[in-house]
Amino acid sequence: MANPAVDFSSDLAAAVAAAAPSVVRVVRGDRGPDRSGLVWNDRGLIVTSGRRLGRDIAVVAADGDERKAELVGRDRGTDVALLRVDPDGLAPLAFRETDDLAVGHAALAIARPGRSVRASLRIIGVLGTEVDTPMGGRLEHYIETDRAIPPGFAGGPLVDIAGKAIGMNTRGVFRGADLAVSHATLSRVVGELETHGTVPRGFLGVATRPVKLPEPVARSRGEQVGALVIDVVDGSAASGAGIVLGDVLLAIDGARVRGARDLYRLLGDKAGSTVGLDLLRAGAETSVEVEVGTRSAS
Secondary structure: OOOHHHHHHHHHHHHHHHHHHHEEEEEOOOOOOOEEEEEOOOOOEEEEEOOOOOOOEEEEOOOOOEEEEEEEEEEOOOOEEEEEOOOOOOOOOOEOOOOOOOOOOEEEEEEOOOOOOEEEEEEEEEEEOOEEOOOOOEEOOEEEEOOOOOOOOOOOEEEOOOOOEEEEEEEEEEOOEEEEEEHHHHHHHHHHHHHHOOOOEEEOOEEEEEEEOOHHHHHHHOOOEEEEEEEEOOOOHHHHOOOOOOOEEEEEOOEEOOOHHHHHHHHOOOOOOEEEEEEEEOOEEEEEEEEOEEEOOO
8 A cells, every 4th residue: 555655755855856966056165154056057057046145156066066157147136146157067957837836835945055965845835926125126926935944055946846946045035034036037037147247226316214204294195204315326317306415205106115125125127217206395295207227236
């Protein structure tokens, strides 16, 4: 008689064996402990976590061969970094569609932070929809498992029990949340990084700090805090639109602004677009239109 527990255990081991050749060790030189990465394609592109990565990087393949890595680019908004190495002998990781993925499905975080492959069993806990990140990035959707990933697992894949990748594990997008960045987001970001070396982010050109709004304004807008402009960059979008020191940013296209984090989030994918700003100037509310500038987010 078949033993379901033994069969499940065998399936997990087979999943690790299927994914392991495509999982690499990323050596960060003097920037701290090693992490993991995944082989993206047969041209030597490696995807990993970009947090605290540095530039003196090497990649150790599944067979133990170490090769120098070029940092193609990284995007802090999604915690994705793209490396390039000699592709000889590397096996690209196979991804799966996630339309039929459900909360409660079993999954495995796979890593190679040391000499051998490692695995951590998890359960899909959250299937998130599109979300803007604090550093101005955008996730088409994301996957959250039931517990924190172990050290060294960031940059490695989350796979199903057939060994096909669901996403890249990261702890660098939202504070206190370990996520898997989906294939849809990885594909978009990798394309931008390979082409441009960075992902353009919207840039207004102001420094702000939170400020309490006057009571009549707070009452009419249903918001207690705005973003006081304390610096304007010469030649920036804000400067061109006539924003000055002492203005208080209230909203961008109707979405409230309370500080720098809101600016990152709301302007992240607006580079080159025209947005409407609600301001408080000398005690009076006013509105201006601004063509958002661009800055590198690498």
